[in-house]
Amino acid sequence: MKEHAVTIYDISKQAGVSIATVSRVLNGSDNVSEATRQKVLKAMEESGYTPNAFARGLGLNTMKTIGIMAADSSDPYLAKGIYFLEQLLRGEGYDCLLCCTGYSLKNRIASMELLITKKVDGIILVGSNFVYEDDADNKYILDAAAQVPVMLLNAALDAPNVYSITSDDYTSMYNAANMLISEGITDILYFFNSRSYSGRRKEAGFRDAMKAAGLSTGDGTLQFYRGNREDVPAMADLLEHVWDQGHHFEAVLASDDTLAISALKFAVRKGIKVPEELSVIGYNNSMLTACVTPELSSIDNRQETLCQHLTATLMGVLGGNEMPKQTVFAGELIRRGTTR
Amino acid sequence: MKEHAVTIYDISKQAGVSIATVSRVLNGSDNVSEATRQKVLKAMEESGYTPNAFARGLGLNTMKTIGIMAADSSDPYLAKGIYFLEQLLRGEGYDCLLCCTGYSLKNRIASMELLITKKVDGIILVGSNFVYEDDADNKYILDAAAQVPVMLLNAALDAPNVYSITSDDYTSMYNAANMLISEGITDILYFFNSRSYSGRRKEAGFRDAMKAAGLSTGDGTLQFYRGNREDVPAMADLLEHVWDQGHHFEAVLASDDTLAISALKFAVRKGIKVPEELSVIGYNNSMLTACVTPELSSIDNRQETLCQHLTATLMGVLGGNEMPKQTVFAGELIRRGTTR
DNA sequence: TTGTAAGCGTTATCAG
């Protein structure tokens, strides 16, 4: 199982040329006569030669690899992003080194260093939770950016060699709240589970829409869920608790489809009719929207578009071009059965 | 941004020792006096030295990387597997190169070769869809196994240097069907969307349970869904169509949670009560089970356990130990609200 | 305990 691997020397011998020539045909150089090229190609074919990626990496100082970091690659939303990115990058000839970092900063710093050590050509941070509120905590991003370009999917940070691609979460949430308000709904519960960069943008959008309509956002209008991100029943419990405390609401505007799904579960428990008595809007427009009845209205943040743009930008940067530091795409509310 | 990288030579000079010594402290060799070790460590610290991974890879012929292949890393079930594996492998000091191959054999062969070319230390195929019914189609796995160990998560293939870790899908499905039958349910619809290795095992389990009970599995008892794996409404359409054709059923036994969810959607459309008039059982025990009301009964195939075992086995193989070629774990039906 | 020097398999720079 470990025969002596065939190298460029073997090929050069077998084809009766120098290793330089072999290397040339390997890299598609023009300066090779068709005759020799064929000789070399034939030798490669016959001996089943595969160039050694490490040696090549050493020479070229790259192995065409991009590091992808995500808190949890099984989170449906992040998983989609990773999937799109992997496909796109592969199309550009790059492989992806995946790093699931969890949510602890310490872990993230370690992962970042590891990727740098492995000499990836660029790093993509998938998910807004990588950008912290406290600037000091974002130092690890700047440090990495000193070595390789860092791309932020769904988060923004203004720093040298970091590029941000985001959906306009603020406006999306503002518009969604506004739509509810324009239907005469005033008791809106804002349900969220993250204070990440985009989490804060969303929240601001909601608050501003309420303020613009002269509505209060006091006492329990915003509910933060801090438990497990997959535990839908626990989320429903929280809503039930709020309701039982006497805080009734006519709509739930959630920062995530999972939270919105839990509102539906809550409604069933309480016998509240959706959407007649309760409107529900989620975020991310994930496959979960189709899993429930009625189907969930949700804000689509155009992940695939963001990923395409991110990849194109990264390729531009790696190609030595000047690229836009921040790009923002508009989101869109997809209306389904949980809104009137 | 591209200062001449600091190498082992710089350190050796700065510490006043040879590069061999530097290399020794780098690799934690015993044969270094504490005094010199400190000198070297200090030099490294001061100059912010990071060993070049490519050079090291060239010398050691490994970069401690495992290739992970999956059809679609955003499929919730596969995503979970990838997540567990990545965590476990990182714990062992390995990084993961992710390859989303889709379902076409051609693509898979290419991805496989690519991973081999990049000189990964092992390859993990996540998902039973990598093992085809026609043995000739599995040649790409054997070819890869000639170079590096290949691990199969949830699929089995008997070949040199390939190791299979599976859940006993046959028995799980057999038992689930049996449970329904023992409750007096005879009109069971088996709803599936894959003819992969584990897909075939599940189907066989269902068929055998029916046969053992003297029940027929003719005319439409098994329904194959061939559309998009996320399109729940389309799945519900199929069930509705079957029902409207006059084939009524008292239970849906699904090969996947998504399919089971669609049965719930179908039931709501038709006003059929679950579980009183219709029992539903899914497979994978994913987070989807908690998203619906009533919550979905589902078969847990112990992904995390499988992943742990897979990782341990792979580490054993890489360590040169003899390891079991095939391991089977039992699954378990988690009963929730969609079964009586 | 430490140093010298020979790889590891490419790429790239020069001459020819």
Add this chain to the structure above:
DNA sequence: CTGATAACGCTTACAA
């Protein structure tokens, strides 16, 4: 168009 030959940065016998 082609061939020597020097990097690339590290590991590892083999000497000392």
